[in-house]
Amino acid sequence: MNKKISIVLVDDHVLFRKGLGTLIASFDDYNLLFEANNGKELINALSPDNLPDIILLDINMPEMDGYETCLWLKKNYPGVKVLALSMYDNEQSIVRMFKAGAKGYILKDSEPSELREAMSSLIHKGFYYSEMVTGKLIHSINEAEEEGNTTRFATNLSEKEITFLKLVCTELTYKEIADQMCLSARTIDGYRDNLFAKLQVKTRVGLVTYALKHGIVLLDKLP
Numbered sequence: 001m002n003k004k005i006s007i008v009l010v011d012d013h014v015l016f017r018k019g020l021g022t023l024i025a026s027f028d029d030y031n032l033l034f035e036a037n038n039g040k041e042l043i044n045a046l047s048p049d050n051l052p053d054i055i056l057l058d059i060n061m062p063e064m065d066g067y068e069t070c071l072w073l074k075k076n077y078p079g080v081k082v083l084a085l086s087m088y089d090n091e092q093s094i095v096r097m098f099k100a101g102a103k104g105y106i107l108k109d110s111e112p113s114e115l116r117e118a119m120s121s122l123i124h125k126g127f128y129y130s131e132m133v134t135g136k137l138i139h140s141i142n143e144a145e146e147e148g149n150t151t152r153f154a155t156n157l158s159e160k161e162i163t164f165l166k167l168v169c170t171e172l173t174y175k176e177i178a179d180q181m182c183l184s185a186r187t188i189d190g191y192r193d194n195l196f197a198k199l200q201v202k203t204r205v206g207l208v209t210y211a212l213k214h215g216i217v218l219l220d221k222l223p
Helices: 014-026 039-045 066-076 091-100 112-124 131-143 159-168 174-180 185-199 204-213
Strands: 005-010 030-036 054-058 081-086 104-107
Touching: 005 014, 005 039, 005 112, 014 030, 014 112, 030 039, 039 066, 054 066, 054 112, 066 081, 066 091, 081 091, 081 112, 091 104, 091 131, 104 112, 131 204, 159 174, 159 185, 159 204, 174 185, 185 204
Parallel strands: 005 030, 005 054, 054 081, 081 104
Antiparallel strands: none
16 A cells, blocks of 8 residues: 655645645545644644655745745755745745745645645656746746856756757747857757657746756746
């Protein structure tokens, strides 16, 4: 029998938390360990001998908010994956939570199917970037000043492919990317299609997700 994925839910809105807890308990293969009202209560309840796989973490909470709690978890229990819960879809909140160590970000008005997809993605891929989140990160990356070479991974990619991936993480069109790289549109289409096959993704969002996950563009370079 497979071990169930353990979840901890941290949110100061009791009715929302109870409803979400009931929903999670109804999912196969998931087990709700406990609930907490804020970050301080979470820290006091965590046991090193029985850590959760995922913590669903609200951002706005009294005493110890989601940002501070996420930073504490990153320092003390980096193996625990944090899925941020929020009513806010602004770039500042999203970027700040990812920089604090969150591995995913989901809005509170999302469908139950997206919550389940997000938790599954955290377990099997180690991260969850929805199209909404990816779009916000693309915009922030596009506005950030580049500071030197940010590549930490992707040793199996050529310099041209890495340059292409960095430009994909901006708001440039493929034609504008071709112009910037001084290449033909057909050559750029070739880079894109080759990377789709090599990285096993199907869309530009998939390319951006890969670039974010593997450090080709870095969240800590964002304002």
